[in-house]
Amino acid sequence: MTEPRKILAYCDKMFTPSESFIPRGYSAFSRLKPVYIGHTINGSVPQGAEAIDLSSLHGPMGVNGFKQFGMISGKLEQTLRDLNPIAIHASFGKSGAYALPLARKLNLPLAVTYYGGDATKKSNTKNSFTRVYNRRRQALWDEADLILPCSDFIRRELLGKGAPDEKMVVHHNTADPEKFQPGDKQDLIVFAGRWSPKKGIDTLIEALSLLGDALNGWTVRLCGNKPEGQRDAFEQGLHDKLAASGVKVELAGWVPADEMPGHWAQARIACIPSKRAPSGDAEGLPLVCIEAMLSGCALAATRHAGITECVKEGETGYLVDEGDVRGLAESLRKMLMDPAATAAMGEAGRAFALESFNLQKQSVKLEDHLMRIAGLSV
Known part of the structure; x- marks a missing residue:
């Protein structure tokens, strides 16, 4: 050879x-x-x-x-x-x-x-x-x-x-389809990423606060946060806003790459609310989109950067404009209220990712x- x-x-x-x-x-x-x-x-x-x-x-x-x-x-x-x-x-x-x-x-x-x-x-x-x-x-x-x-x-x-x-x-x-696969799905929404302006988690926190009883029975898991004392002013402001909102969430902290497949495998919904930061910083094509799709998650995301190249509107998830709090809340509400359609989106997303992002x-x-x-x- x-x-x-x-x-x-x-x-x-x-x-x-x-x-x-x-x-x-x-x-x-x-x-x-x-x-x-x-x-x-x-x-x-x-x-x-x-x-x-x-x-x-x-x-x-x-x-x-x-x-x-x-x-x-x-x-x-x-x-x-x-x-x-x-x-x-x-x-x-x-x-x-x-x-x-x-x-x-x-x-x-x-x-x-x-x-x-x-x-x-x-x-x-x-x-x-x-x-x-x-x-x-x-x-x-x-x-x-x-x-x-x-x-x-x-x-x-x-x-x-x-x-x-x-x-x-x-x-x-x-992403690797051998590592990212659907598991025992739970009523779980997952966000994974740095708590920085580009990731749009401020938009997500505000959107969650609008959902009220629609979140009953669901778990919201936010990954990527730093411990208190290690946060910059932007991230600390997000924690303060989250505490004031009254929304109950799981804070997973920084999750090593090898542990992320387990989180996506459980989730029914992945939220990727990315937006261009004041510095001009923007995503290319967030890996979390592909990892979540391969894991059978439906995506609630923004029309930002390459996200529109992997999320098919109404087929594998929903898209809203960057920073659209009410739009993101409505996307999540539709997913929460129609679990069968959400599951179908997750299946379609996995098929698309296996073909195009393998x-x-x-x-x-x-x-x-x-x-x-x-x-x-x-």
Whole structure:
């Protein structure tokens, strides 16, 4: 059997727990093998994975010389050449900017995946000489061989900023259907995400307060909150608002990625009320949508970012405008009052996700994309 060829998988902060979708994206590779490169390792290295912290490989100016000025030491160059890689795949725009000098030096094709805020935040989209990504952004788009926005929404955001449409291919986020499956369903509504402006949990809390007796017999479980004393002012305000509303909820705290399948398996309804934050930060295509759909949940969500690409109105869930408290409350009320229709939405959502957002299928597509830019037959 032919030995897999290697690619350099650049993510500057490797194996961050909340970004487990990055190594999962390579899980079905058979012809290529990722070698992870970056400057910090923020979590457990997956079993069998090869990872290189580049920090000790730089010259006299160290990491700063590499990031700010694209300086590549002989030691770094030789270490990477010895791997005989055929391409570089960077996750997030900033990592793409850091990887660009490497692609030039090693004469390798470069692909970069955009996930959300890297394409939408004002800090990333303005002109700024002091920020490496902003300074190299146009060069990255000009020289990259492939740009992979995680949703058509992100493609349009990049297009509006000057990225070349002919280089972009939408490559949707995915989840593993082996991990996310329907379980013993309960009368349970689940929200999962950081308690930040982008996630729209403020909209959800207000919507829940309008439901009154419709919530009788149902459990509302909110995941992702921080303990008291660790919250920023925005999150603490949400807790205060929740306490004042009188709505009874379960606060699950931060839930590790490996434990989320159990929560979605129990839930009948997933609520994803995301909206664009004042900073411009927006979702790409929230993974929680796909995880919940694979788990047989109906979705109460907003017309935000890539959510409209995975929620079929009236078929797999309901959609309302961003920040529409009354609309979200009405969506939830309809789901609570018609459990049979809600269950049917959950079943339809799972079928759609299995076809269009299947981890194994998308991983093979990513491998095909990287093979193509490397000039190898698919």
